[in-house]
């Protein structure tokens with residue numbers, strides 16, 4: 001009999017075992033008045049409730065990251081959920097914090113963001129589709145700002161905005177390459193002012209990053225005020241505050257700011273909030289959700305997108321200063337399949353045993369281990385077990401990690417849920433007892449090139465950085481504006497330490513090419529666009545949408 005799909009497992013659980021969200025909230029001390037229900041199984045937590053709680057030093061933060069992934073992903077969300085369930089089985093007060101899905105990957109190639117197998121959060125279809133409306137609120141807020149910019153130009157352009165230098169893009173939460181470059185305002189004087197524009201995917205919007213880093217409604221509005229939407233005819237920055245619309249944009253996000261509460265298949269409380277990708281944005285769920293997990297549980301388990309060179313680096317160097325707490329342990333998810341892929345095996349051949357390729361691809365995991373150890377945080381490797389993995393491959397991988405002094409735990413949460421993560425949970429608990437001194441990668445007052453060099457040389461393993469003439473001009477302008485003390489958010493391919501998605505494994509002595517910067521002053525970081533990374537992905541030849549369906553009774557297939 002074929003294994004049940006993610007959606008089938010979730011549907012069976014939702015019919016038989018899912019608990020009312022009020023019971024899940026009560027598990028972590030939240031009363032009905034502390035939450036706003038969205039149906040029986042989803043809720044938002046009131047900001048006033050969260051503001052009344054405090055983070056105890058006894059509470060532990062566990063960050064889950066991974067090696068460079070195959071296109072399908074290597075199981076960070078799955079392992080994060082399974083680890084939370086395993087800690088709960090060990091009678092620990094575990095609370096999970098995840099990012100929320102974008103419809104782009106859901107309809108595209110990656111699928112949802114609710115874990116998989118028996119390590120999932122539910123209600124799975126609700127969360128992966130429209131959830132509590134946060135993505136739609138962000139899309140509306142972003143595009144309302146875009147409309148207000150063009151309206152300002154239409155009605156006299158008092159701020160003398162240079163329509164050739166508007167950096168604020170429209171967004172949609174869809175992978176749609178046809179919208180990357182568009183012309184708007186056609187049709188004559190009453191239809192707007194013609195100009196070139198384009199769409200990003202909603203999760204790449206600076207408003208997503210602002211929502212994920214804001215710690216209150218007033219902080220949200222202050223951050224929104226600082227957003228640079230473009231430049232005037234004297235090439236001076238124009239902000240949302242200049243347009244006097246920060247209040248309106250904040251108003252549109254008043255509910256989206258509240259963290260969403262759901263549960264795992266094993267009823268572990270889980271906050272799912274904010275969903276920036278880690279290749280084109282900072283890749284971390286919200287500060288508010290992570291703080292909620294820390295305040296309401298003894299063990300907060302959270303994840304950051306793609307490999308540790310992206311999501312974890314951005315968690316540690318961008319989110320931690322806002323969160324006010326660094327991870328007490330890091331779990332690095334590795335899969336035999338992705339290591340063989342990094343060792344040169346084609347996607348179609350990853351199910352065949354190949355010890356030599358595993359050993360070759362191990363260089364990728366080794367670099368990620370050493371990178372995370374640079375921050376002074378104990379690292380445990382979670383081997384996310386796939387059915388095709390052989391005993392020889394698992395043993396080889398464990399021996400290679402042991403030679404580095406790092407424990408690699410065979411983790412089977414996809415197939416067994418929390419029961420498959422007990423060994424990992426015990427290893428993490430042991431690592432939490434290790435004394436350590438946290439060491440950020442760079443100091444905030446370092447220059448932009450110094451910060452980027454630190455990331456490229458200490459994390460990516462590269463040798464140098466080349467900047468286009470435009471990027472060099474921007475760095476000079478940023479220094480003149482006093483923006484150069486902000487952290488850097490590297491926009492780079494998720495498949496490689498380099499900015500070439502085909503360079504797998506652990507390349508050395510390579511150059512990173514920065515083509516331009518985007519100053520996200522609201523979020524409080526500078527985005528460095530490298531290589532050909534896209535902020536509006538396209539759909540693949542066979543998008544997941546082709547395999548989706550819903551029957552007359554509402555039963556969904558093809559969602560994963």
Ligand SMILES: Nc1ncnc2c1ncn2[C@@H]1O[C@H](COP(=O)(O)OP(=O)(O)O)[C@@H](O)[C@H]1O
Pocket residue numbers: 006066072073074075076077078079111112113114115116117306384385386387414415560
């Ligand atoms: N051990 C496993 N065996 C089989 N499929 C898995 C396993 N772990 C994860 N998956 C599947 O792989 C996909 C990616 O998992 P996910 O946890 O979303 O990865 P990430 O968060 O790293 O992107 C999901 O469809 C999930 O069901």
Ligand SMILES: O=COP(=O)(O)O
Pocket residue numbers: 073076077110113276277278279283304305306307
């Ligand atoms: O930003 C990407 O996140 P995943 O690694 O969860 O796909």
